Amino acid sequence: MxxxxxxxxxxxxxxxxxxxxxxxxxxxxxxxxxxxxxxxxxxxxxxxxxxxxxxxxxxxxxxxxxxxxxxxxxxxxxxxxxxxxxxxxxxxxxxxxxxxxxxxxxxxxxxxxxxxxxxxxxxxxxxxxxxxxxxxxxxxxxxxxxxxxxxxxxxxxxxxxxxxxxxxxxxxxxxxxxxxxxxxxxxPLDLAAHGLSVLIIDTQVHHEHAGGEYAKRRAECESAARKLGVPALRDVTDLAGALDQLRGDERKRTMHVVTENHRVEALIGLLRAGQVTEIGALLNASHLSLRDQYEVSSPELDLAVEAAIRGGARGARMTGGGFGGSAIALVPDERLDDVRASVTAAYAERGFQEPRFLPATPAxxxxxxx
The missing domain is CATH 3.30.230.10 (Ribosomal Protein S5; domain 2)
Known part of the structure; x- marks a missing residue:
């Protein structure tokens, strides 16, 4: 019905x-x-x-x-x-x-x-x-x-x-x-013209971060911005100087936010230049930052990214709030089956629940x- x-x-x-x-x-x-x-x-x-x-x-x-x-x-x-x-x-x-x-x-x-x-x-x-x-x-x-x-x-x-x-x-x-x-x-994001697809890898680990870790990260960012005397971390222009003033988790969160903003601008530059196949390195760098600096990844997300790249993806990263959910991989169309097989095998070897794959096109x- x-x-x-x-x-x-x-x-x-x-x-x-x-x-x-x-x-x-x-x-x-x-x-x-x-x-x-x-x-x-x-x-x-x-x-x-x-x-x-x-x-x-x-x-x-x-x-x-x-x-x-x-x-x-x-x-x-x-x-x-x-x-x-x-x-x-x-x-x-x-x-x-x-x-x-x-x-x-x-x-x-x-x-x-x-x-x-x-x-x-x-x-x-x-x-x-x-x-x-x-x-x-x-x-x-x-x-x-x-x-x-x-x-x-x-x-x-x-x-x-x-x-x-x-x-x-x-x-x-x-x-x-x-x-x-x-x-x-x-x-414009015409992946098909470049023989590429964005493959969503659903880890089947369902995250629930309302009011919990998500809110904690936001509070850490707001605290860091106050200590740096800026309205928001978006306003940090001297990253090295900012990091010298911060310690612990606030230092890590600041590093991620500032560098992630730069990655967004760099990726748009590549798209406008028609260099769609080159954006994979930025996806990889984003994942490493989310894993190590923002600390919102999970074993399932990390394995999905690693196995996708081994299978032939040009780049991959977790997407969304983290602590589960999905990763995305930029995959040449002729390697889609290889990437699916690589991730599925890696999950089976680790005893993880079998992932789900969703090909995404901008709607x-x-x-x-x-």
Whole structure:
């Protein structure tokens, strides 16, 4: 049963609007977004679809095809829990501009793979509400609203990257985003023209870092910025001098953030020069920094990267918040089978759960289906 049919079955009428928003994979620029830095994600073909009709009585009724059963009905927004908090948080951020809604949700973003299913859910619902209430919010405003829902209502201190990629993504392009100014531009990413693919390697280790290690890293960065007298680590221009003033984890976090911003800019330079095959070294350097300086990798992610490179990938790195989830590998098309076989064999040898492989192509951002 599709989401529209599920909506009709649950609520007795067709939805007024249906919107789909994608998940994202980050090509490079990890843990830089909440440091006012640079990121380069792209939207993926998997996403979340929200069928919605507004209500005027303040009631919220939610149905998910991934959580079979009767719709969850809430008379107040404080009653939400679990996955419903991401949806209700969006309504809460809109305040008295919306009252209630009947909503049915369907999603095919692989959960726990670090592909931002939560951002896709938020942006799909925000876009649908924006549509039916004729609020006139821009895609970036919808992204900011969705981020605020996750920060303030769910309690996950994420940056703007995930929601921006979901709202502003463009087919065949990566999204370069300055997370301070919120200026963005689409960068052509025609991998097929160069005989390359981005292969997502889902470690099947599902991360849960809301409020935990993720928040700890963010606090370390903010503390380091205060000690250095800058608004954010993005503003560090003398890295050697900054590192002399810091110790321990704050020193490591600063080294990663500053060098990762440089890697984003360098990778964009290579793409613009048509040197797509040369970006692999930057992916490798990003992974080493995330592993050693930011300390958010895992044995499964490290093995995926190492085995992918042995199998013929031009470069690879973990992607997403870390502590599990997925890695990405830049692979010549003729070596895709070799890379899959290399990673699968390495996992079997270590006794890890068999990984899942997802070929990713840059997809469209949030859009109306009906």
């Amino acid at each position: 599709g989401v529209v049919e599920a909506f009709r079955a649950a609520y007795g009428a067709s939805p007024q609007t249906v919107w789909r928003a994608p998940g994202r994979v980050n090509l490079i620029g990890e843990h830089t977004d909440y440091n006012d830095g640079f990121v380069l994600p792209f939207a993926v073909p998997w996403g979340v679809t929200a069928a919605l009709t507004p209500r005027t009585d303040g009631t919220i009724r939610l149905l998910s095809l991934q959580a079979p059963g009767e719709p969850v009905t809430m008379a107040t927004r404080e009653e939400s829990e679990g996955w419903t908090r991401y949806v209700v948080g969006v309504l809460a951020m809109l305040g008295d501009r919306v009252e209630g809604a009947d909503i049915a949700i369907d999603g095919d973003v692989p959960r726990g793979a670090g592909l931002s299913s939560s951002a896709a859910l938020e942006v799909a619902v925000a876009s649908a509400l924006n549509d039916v209430h004729e609020l006139g919010l821009t895609p970036m405003e919808l992204a900011l609203l969705s981020q605020k829902a996750e920060n303030d209502f769910v309690g996950m201190p994420c940056g703007i990257m995930d929601q921006a990629a979901s709202a502003l993504g463009r087919e065949g392009h990566a999204l370069f985003l300055d997370c301070r100014s919120l200026g963005s531009r689409n960068i 469209a951002g949030a859009h109306r289906l009906s």
